[in-house]
Amino acid sequence: MRFLTLVAVFLAFLTGLAQAGPDIWRNEWPRTNFAINSVDNWSEILDGGPPRDGIPAISDPRFLRARNETRINEAEPVMTVEIGKATPRAYPIRYLTYHEIINDIVGGIPIAVTFCPLCNSGITFDRRTAKGTLSFGVSGKLRHSDMVMYDRETESWWQQATGEAIVGDLTGARLRMLPGWMESWGQFRARNPDGLVMAQPGFSRHYGRNPYAGYDSRNRPMFFSGEMPPHGISPLARVVRVGRRAWPLSRIRVQGGLQEAGVSISWEAGQASALDNAVIARGRDVGTVRVRDSRGRDVVHDVMFAFAFHAFWPDGIWMVGR
Incomplete structure (x- = not known):
């Protein structure tokens, strides 16, 4: 999550309004093709505080059986993914709050489980595209308060709420959204006692706290x-x-x-x-x-x-x- 007090976040917002635009981003994003984009007004894209990967996305997460999980409270939200005959998986919001993107593979399908706290938007995407399978990170940018993701292969920027590439070589491409939902941990575990739940990542974060x-x-x-x-x-x-x-x-x-x-x-x-x-x-x-x-x-x-x-x-x- 964005490790700022509300006052610091507001100051960052004012700074972003004054500085938004490709000219100040090219040093941080040398591989991003800013000449190709679908952005009407660059001032819509703001620096959210942390830099690129300051909110670290997770790849290859670890899992444990639902019946063995003891950290998570019954009422806590999780994002549920059920694909084909693959064992159902739960991705706790206590982890997504601090990482926002989980790159995983379920039932042979490469997916990105995403959560933008500022919009309460939780969507699971198929990472396969016409240009190949992508992996995603957190850019540190926001548009309409929504997370801007980026793919590590072309460093194009993607809008989390819509799954559309808005800046870079892949502009106009769309990720396929997969059926999924947010439910309580107790609801998931009651339905899937042998299901899988993402294990706590190895980062020093206040998991379970809401910043x-x-x-x-x-x-x-x-x-x-x-x-x-x-x-x-x-x-x-x-x-x-x-x-x-x-x-x-x-x-x-x-x-x-x-x-x-x-x-x-x-x-x-x-x-x-x-x-x-x-x-x-x-x-x-x-x-x-x-x-x-x-x-x-x-x-x-x-x-x-x-x-x-x-x-x-x-x-x-x-x-x-x-």
């Missing part, structure tokens, strides 16, 4: 100066994004789930917010969402903050009900 205590109760997001979402929706309210549609989580929670636009969205209590209390396990209960199609198959989705959905899908459809 942004109270963040998802703020009036405005950090590192963001864009338009706020419509319909009176709080910018840091969670929404369930499926394609270009967004359902307010509050609506899903009140209704206990719903069926609309060809998908079934369920909600179950028991998952702590990773961005509330200073101790992740003590975060308020935001519940677990699953999205399935008419045949019961898991559907690609993201539970992200409303401001980020509006920033990346300004013409998106808001499923606010009647």
Whole structure:
């Protein structure tokens, strides 16, 4: 995560506004082709504090059986990946908070499990592209408060929320998103007692702590100066994004789930917010969402903050009900 106090982060934000642009980044990124990009305004991309790889992505993570894991509280969130007949895997948010990207291989498929704390966006990508299999790191840059990833092969920059390359030789390429979801550790373990859970990385970090205590109760997001979402929706309210549609989580929670636009969205209590209390396990209960199609198959989705959905899908459809 970004090891700064809120005051220092705000100062870094002001500095980024004044200095954003390729001219100041070329020394750090000599292999990135800035001449090819899809960025309308370079001031949208800011330095988030830590430099390139200052937030170290993980490759080749270690795992242990779910029944043998004792560090993680029942309510703590994990990102779940189930691919084919491969043993289900859980990637705890307590680790993703400090690493943001996990490069792994599941069922023979190279994947990147990603989590951007500032947008609450958790997405799993297939790392295979037309240009070969990529591995990803954290650039230290933010766009609309969302993590900008980079691939180590071409050093192109990728938007985490959309999976699209926005700067460099691979600009315009898109990563395939894989079905996955965030749930509580207790929910994963109850369903998969013989499943695998990522083991604690060998870094000196305060795993289990939330560096942004109270963040998802703020009036405005950090590192963001864009338009706020419509319909009176709080910018840091969670929404369930499926394609270009967004359902307010509050609506899903009140209704206990719903069926609309060809998908079934369920909600179950028991998952702590990773961005509330200073101790992740003590975060308020935001519940677990699953999205399935008419045949019961898991559907690609993201539970992200409303401001980020509006920033990346300004013409998106808001499923606010009647």
